[in-house]
Amino acid sequence: MIAEEPKIKNVYEREDLLTGCQAVSQAVRLADVDVIAAYPIRPYTEVMDALSKIIADGELDAEYIIADSEHSQFEIVKHASSVNARAFAGSSGTGWCYGFEALVVTATDRLPVLFLVGNRALDDPGAFGVEHNDAMAVRDMGWLLAWVTTPQEALEHVLIGYRVAEDKRVRMPMALAMDGAFLTHSQHMVKIPTREAVRQFLPPYDLGDGRLHPDNPISIAPQVNEDWVMELRRQNWDAARRARGVIKEAYGEFNAVFGERYSTPFFTEFMTDDADTVLIGLGTVCAPGRTACRRLREKGEKVGFVSLRWFRPFPTIELRESLKRFKAVGVVDRDFAHGSPDDGGILMHEVRSALYPLKNRPAITNIITGLGGRDVSIDDCIRMYEIAQKSKTDDKLDNFVTWIGVRE
């Protein structure tokens, strides 16, 4: 597509070779975050290494707290957010789970903190590689949850994330997920926006009459029991529903400031125009997925790839409208949901649910792959396409769920 002329002349200050974590650290600087709480765990931790240097060099004026645990780390930013400070934290794997209590209340307190989740396999046994179950754990808790696929997208989604999370129609915490190692630690050229452009896109954080300050003496989160919990859950539900519209607005505004960066907010399609079979996945699996797609196209196969970005809120309508064009959809899960219906992955269940109302829905097949950081090769993806293509005609696929890349 043709990029529009942006409103501000210099929307980028420079271009640099950055990892996913470093790109996020630059976005945190540009968002003028006030409080950062750090605790080390691979692989997200590189963002905290980078931020400590940014602060040491005076490029960002923020409180940088080295917490005693993830639980404290998350509670620190939650309470900083409650006094109207823009706050940032993050974690990975079991560290994310260690602070889970704090993650739950951050959502129910409706505090728009932004967290980076560098996806990592859950122990035991120890594994540093990517798996999506860590971030997925908050999917039903009132969180915004999105996966990015490049450092550039990561940087941009910190800004988009804060904007959506802090919008008073939303006020939900934001988990920005990126694949451990494959994105947290892989370098790409990244265009770094100017402060002026970021200021134009991202308004200051304002909790209004919800902030904790002596001039605004309120009690937050008193004991409610059965008298009020249901009404409060309903408010969270409404906010999550409103978030879809706010996200669309935010991308519109982002494109207006930075040029046409995103044609669709919730997911990106690749070679889908005349496709009859597509794969859909979260995160960096799109890289081998797209390459495999291109190779199959060269052989005349009508295949495409859909990279899903927003998982919460789930883009139900948009995804349904998109996927109903195809005959078969192969859902690639880099996660597990043991004992779930059809013993499939989390993403598959969500996609199938979204397509359920269609009268003529595409065949849906599920692939579980890349767990614990196992490499997903181009050949693996070609196999996934083959399975998905087969599901068009074979509606009795014995293996509804296929594990790819596992030693059996």
Added chain:
Amino acid sequence: MATETIVYDKIKGVHKIPLEEFYTSGHRTCQGCESATTMRAFIKVAGPRTVVTGSTGCMYVANTSYMTTPWIVPWMHTQLGAAGSSAIGMAAGLRALKRKGKIKDEPINAIAFCGDLGGGDMGLSGISGALQTDYDLLIIMYDNESAANTDIQATGLSTYGAQTTFTPPGSKHRIMQRRWKKNVAGMLAVGHPTCKYVATACATFPPMDYMNKVRKALAVGGPTFIHTYDPCPKGWDFHPRYSHEIGEFGIKSGLYPLFEVIEGQVVYSYDCRKTAKGRIPVKEFLVAQGRFAHLIPEDIDYIQKRVDEMWEEWEIPGVAPIKGILK
């Protein structure tokens, strides 16, 4: 004297206690609740330019019901083990906003409270983290020696031998609470050399002592910690009219040492050493409460022996359980 190093607005008599209340009606605490007195007193002397977080516990569940909050100051719930981290969060947020000119630069107290279960057991790590920072914050651990909103379960701070719902006396085991009370204030003072102020207190004894300790903690700067001793009529099984007296007995018997550690120096608020005020027998404290009704004389003797050891053999009596260097 170390006390003179803290410049603070001292309350010199009961008639000088501020009249304004910032913890008022609306709470549902029990008759004779000493912890409610602890709450009322700290915010009275801290004043309205204060933000407060309260950990889960009886002072959350019984204190702060939706639409009937007793808090006149801004107040927020925090998780059971998050008193320390919530205090850091508030203090760090306010400091950043003031420095960056986003809010008016003025002194605002950040106070977090927690119970003995939340602070002394689960939240120790977070409180330790808070006491290592340079933020101006105060953590108050109100200690009623049990999980008092959950059914009166034993914690690491329950007195040895006490009956609770987790430690009922039985036909085989008379004593189920076999742990000696955890020395939280002493541990925190010893473990955090840059923390300027750690104290123990009781809301009502000696009169005004606790209020002045809160004032000192807020005046000294940096992170501070106060452990209060709160007799609980329901949990300790005594008539609500005796709450203050039971606290006084606990202190005078030496079971609950009252002290301040000001920049590394110990100041006794009630000196139980034989060379000073001495101690009343622990039996006077124990027999006044139903939770010790199952104890036999040998149990009482054992408790007395440990208390005597605390005051006569510890290198720093009542504060640090080190008995000197073995030669």
